[in-house]
Amino acid sequence: MYQKYIAVIGALLCGVAVSRAVEDKMVLQPGPEGVDKWFGSYYNKQGVNNGILRVGGWGDYYNSLIKFDGATQTVPGSFKRAELWLYHFNTTRPTDINMWLLKTRWSEAPWDHANLAGYYLGRYYGPSIGSGWYGIDITSSVNYWRLAPSLNYGLLLTPAANDNRYDEFYSSDSSSVTLRPKLHVIYDLDFKMPLPGGKAWKLTVEAGGKANDGIDDPFHKGTTYYSLDFSPWSVQASGIGPMYPETDAPVLAMEGGKVYFVGNDPGHPNGYHVKIDHGCDNDTSSGFQTVYSHFKSPPLVTKGQIVIQGQKLGIMGNTGISTATHLHVTAYFQGTASGEGTDPQLNQLSIEGRLIKDYKLNSLSPSTPIFYPSSNVIK
Numbered sequence: 001m002y003q004k005y006i007a008v009i010g011a012l013l014c015g016v017a018v019s020r021a022v023e024d025k026m027v028l029q030p031g032p033e034g035v036d037k038w039f040g041s042y043y044n045k046q047g048v049n050n051g052i053l054r055v056g057g058w059g060d061y062y063n064s065l066i067k068f069d070g071a072t073q074t075v076p077g078s079f080k081r082a083e084l085w086l087y088h089f090n091t092t093r094p095t096d097i098n099m100w101l102l103k104t105r106w107s108e109a110p111w112d113h114a115n116l117a118g119y120y121l122g123r124y125y126g127p128s129i130g131s132g133w134y135g136i137d138i139t140s141s142v143n144y145w146r147l148a149p150s151l152n153y154g155l156l157l158t159p160a161a162n163d164n165r166y167d168e169f170y171s172s173d174s175s176s177v178t179l180r181p182k183l184h185v186i187y188d189l190d191f192k193m194p195l196p197g198g199k200a201w202k203l204t205v206e207a208g209g210k211a212n213d214g215i216d217d218p219f220h221k222g223t224t225y226y227s228l229d230f231s232p233w234s235v236q237a238s239g240i241g242p243m244y245p246e247t248d249a250p251v252l253a254m255e256g257g258k259v260y261f262v263g264n265d266p267g268h269p270n271g272y273h274v275k276i277d278h279g280c281d282n283d284t285s286s287g288f289q290t291v292y293s294h295f296k297s298p299p300l301v302t303k304g305q306i307v308i309q310g311q312k313l314g315i316m317g318n319t320g321i322s323t324a325t326h327l328h329v330t331a332y333f334q335g336t337a338s339g340e341g342t343d344p345q346l347n348q349l350s351i352e353g354r355l356i357k358d359y360k361l362n363s364l365s366p367s368t369p370i371f372y373p374s375s376n377v378i379k
């Protein structure tokens with residue numbers, strides 16, 4: 001019987017694990033958080049805080065100021081790059097833009113810009129003719145602000161020449177709310193196992209529904225195709241030695257994010273459960289989400305809470321439609337999953353460097369357990 005307890009560790013069967021991070025982003029609008037305005041070189045020197053931002057002109061030429069307070073906020077994964085998006089309209093003679101990283105404080109109050117000083121960042125091609133979104137990579141600036149948040153004074157945009165060329169953008173005061181300036185903060189997500197590290201955990205159902213008891217699981221299909229079940233049995237991370245039953249195993253966030261739903265009804269099909277948006281932008285129609293189901297007791301986090309990787313969400317249990325204590329974990333992209341294993345975003349999502357679709361049962365003998373190692377750390 002001892003043979004039964006010699007664990008087969010996933011890594012040995014499924015090839016070498018490769019770190020494959022995926023991208024997600026936070027979309028920040030200034031709104032009440034940010035400030036922006038434009039000012040002229042002759043008229044309107046004191047600045048105009050209305051619904052537009054202007055860059056360009058001739059003789060009397062225009063400059064714009066913009067600041068994103070949210071630029072320095074913590075992101076769930078590792079910061080990668082940042083983009084400023086401005087919506088330009090009725091552009092006929094676009095001007096290239098010189099960008100400056102401001103090193104002095106200003107506000108929307110008149111005259112404040114008089115002593116503006118900045119570091120020159122470079123010249124950027126202007127927007128195209130017509131209307132549409134215009135993006136500028138501002139990674140170096142956001143990187144600087146993230147290192148020194150107190151020095152986030154924003155950006156100055158000036159025309160590259162005084163030649164009667166002209167760009168006009170909607171500002172954060174525009175009544176066209178969805179066309180206001182945006183900051184995209186883009187980061188890499190690196191998911192870890194939803195169970196404690198230093199161990200390897202028994203997989204019981206793979207993505208697509210194949211289960212180790214031979215009964216195909218309908219909750220790992222369609223829009224929940226990218227689901228895995230783990231049972232409360234572990235072996236050492238090395239895969240050597242007997243497997244141990246786990247009591248009250250903590251369920252951990254696979255990556256940082258924002259809790260957007262807490263299921264407090266044990267009678268719900270998912271039982272006590274938690275949903276995390278890894279985009280942190282209150283918009284589950286963008287980026288990646290993960291859902292953790294069937295907790296033993298009410299979740300340990302609340303809706304709207306920011307969680308970090310490894311944060312304890314609840315205790316593995318058997319609530320909802322569940323026949324034994326287990327963790328059912330699902331990954332979504334834009335709030336759902338498309339197709340039966342054909343979602344291009346979720347197909348590249350990995351946990352511990354292994355694609356979700358590569359978390360497989362033993363193909364020859366599905367009931368012979370396979371254990372997958374975790375490096376997650378309880379926070």
Ligand SMILES: [Zn+2]
Pocket residue numbers: 205217219220227228229327328329
């Ligand atoms: Zn399941």
